Amino acid sequence: MNNVTNDIFYIGVNDHDLDLFEGQYIVPNGMAYNSYAIMDEKIAVFDTVDANFTDQWLANLREVLDGRKPDYLIVQHMEPDHSANILNFLKEYPDTVVVGNNKTFGFMANFFEGLDLGDKKLEVKEGDTLDLGKHKLTFVFAPMVHWPEVMFTYDSTDKVLFSADAFGKFGALDVEEDWACEARRYYFGIVGKYGMQVQAVLKKAAALDIQTICPLHGPVLKEDLGYYLGLYNTWSSYGVESEGVFIAYTSVYGNTKKAAELLAEKLTEKGCPKVAIADLAREDMAECVEDGFRYGKLVLATTTYNADIFPFMKHFILDLTERNYQNKTIGLIENGSWAPMAAKVMKGMFEKSKNITWTDTTVSIKSAVKAENIAQIEALADELMK
Numbered sequence: 001m002n003n004v005t006n007d008i009f010y011i012g013v014n015d016h017d018l019d020l021f022e023g024q025y026i027v028p029n030g031m032a033y034n035s036y037a038i039m040d041e042k043i044a045v046f047d048t049v050d051a052n053f054t055d056q057w058l059a060n061l062r063e064v065l066d067g068r069k070p071d072y073l074i075v076q077h078m079e080p081d082h083s084a085n086i087l088n089f090l091k092e093y094p095d096t097v098v099v100g101n102n103k104t105f106g107f108m109a110n111f112f113e114g115l116d117l118g119d120k121k122l123e124v125k126e127g128d129t130l131d132l133g134k135h136k137l138t139f140v141f142a143p144m145v146h147w148p149e150v151m152f153t154y155d156s157t158d159k160v161l162f163s164a165d166a167f168g169k170f171g172a173l174d175v176e177e178d179w180a181c182e183a184r185r186y187y188f189g190i191v192g193k194y195g196m197q198v199q200a201v202l203k204k205a206a207a208l209d210i211q212t213i214c215p216l217h218g219p220v221l222k223e224d225l226g227y228y229l230g231l232y233n234t235w236s237s238y239g240v241e242s243e244g245v246f247i248a249y250t251s252v253y254g255n256t257k258k259a260a261e262l263l264a265e266k267l268t269e270k271g272c273p274k275v276a277i278a279d280l281a282r283e284d285m286a287e288c289v290e291d292g293f294r295y296g297k298l299v300l301a302t303t304t305y306n307a308d309i310f311p312f313m314k315h316f317i318l319d320l321t322e323r324n325y326q327n328k329t330i331g332l333i334e335n336g337s338w339a340p341m342a343a344k345v346m347k348g349m350f351e352k353s354k355n356i357t358w359t360d361t362t363v364s365i366k367s368a369v370k371a372e373n374i375a376q377i378e379a380l381a382d383e384l385m386k
C-alpha cells in the first residue's frame, strides 16, 4: 500500500477501461479515482470510487485497516466517480459515521433512494473541525469547484490538503506523463467556467500551511507546490500561461487551412515565442479548448457555412464562451464563396465576453487565398507580434 504520510494511505484505483470521462473526454492514459484513509485513534476514509471498482477499492481499504473498522467516511464530492460506493461501503462498515455538509446529504438522498443514515450522520459547516486523535481536520468549503456541495479537508497535523477534484488531472497513476497538459485539459474542460469560485478557495488555501495536496484524480502533489498553485491561479483568473498565438481553424476545401498555415509561418518567421495550430474538426476539442485558454492570443479561421459558421468552430467558440473566456486578444480569418460573414458571426458570439481585444486586421477571403489576403495575413501577423 502507498503511504502519503506515516498515517495517510492511498487506497484509490486506476481505470483503463473507460472510453469517455464524464461522457465526453477521451482519456488515452486512463483515469484514477483516488481515495485515502487516515489511520489514527479514529480512522477516516476520504471518498469512495467509481461503481466499476467496488471490490478492488474495498480490498485496498481492508488491507490498510488490517482488521480495524473505519470511524468516518468523509464525502467531499457527490459526483458518482467518487460517491458510487457509499452504500457498498456502509454494507461492510455499517457503524461508520458519514461526514458531509447540508448539500452533500441532499445529493446523497437523490442518488440513493431510501438511504437512512440515522445517527450515523455528521453534518459539518465551513471551518468545522474533526479530531481523529493525532490528526485534526478542518473542512474548507469549495462550492462550485465544481459542484455546489464540494468541500476540501485540511489536516493540520500532516499539513495535507484533501482538495476534491481541484488539482486533479486525466490519466491513471500507473502511467508516467506530464502533469500540466492533462491537468489543464481537465481544468478547462470541467472546472473552467468557475474561475471566480476557484479564486475564492485559493484565497482560503493561501492561509493554510500546505505541504501535500491529495486530489481525487491524478497524483498526490508533494513537491514544488508553488508551481501547481501558480498554474491554478493563472487558469482561474483567465490569465496568460504561455506567451504565443493559438490558431484554431476549420476548412472544407483547404483554402482556409492554407491561410491559417501561412499565418503560422509568418508568426514563426517574425519570432513569435510559440505558435500552436489546430484543425478543430480533427483534433480533440478539449485539447483545443485548453490551448484557447493557455495562450494570450487566439486566431479563429473558418468558412461561412449556410450564412453561419462551420459547426466545429461554432462548438469551439461556445466551449470558450460558456467557460467565461476573457482577457485575451482575438484575430479573425473568414472565408466564403459568395457572401462571407463568418467574421461577423464569430465576433458576435463573444459579445458577452469580458475584456477581449480585437485585432484591427480581419482577413476576408473569397474562396481562395489571393495577393490581397497575403497582405492581410502579413498585417495580422505584425499586429499579433506587437
Ligand SMILES: Cc1cc2nc3c(=O)[nH]c(=O)nc-3n(C[C@H](O)[C@H](O)[C@H](O)COP(=O)(O)O)c2cc1C
Pocket: 250, 251, 252, 253, 254, 255, 256, 257, 302, 303, 304, 305, 306, 307, 308, 335, 336, 337, 338, 339, 340, 341, 367
Ligand atoms: C455546406 C456549405 C455551405 C456554404 N455556405 C456558404 C454561405 O452561406 N456563404 C458563402 O459565402 N459561402 C458558403 N459556402 C462556401 C464556403 O464558405 C467556401 O467555399 C469556403 O469558405 C472555402 O474555404 P475552404 O476551402 O477552407 O473550405 C458554403 C460551403 C458549403 C460546403
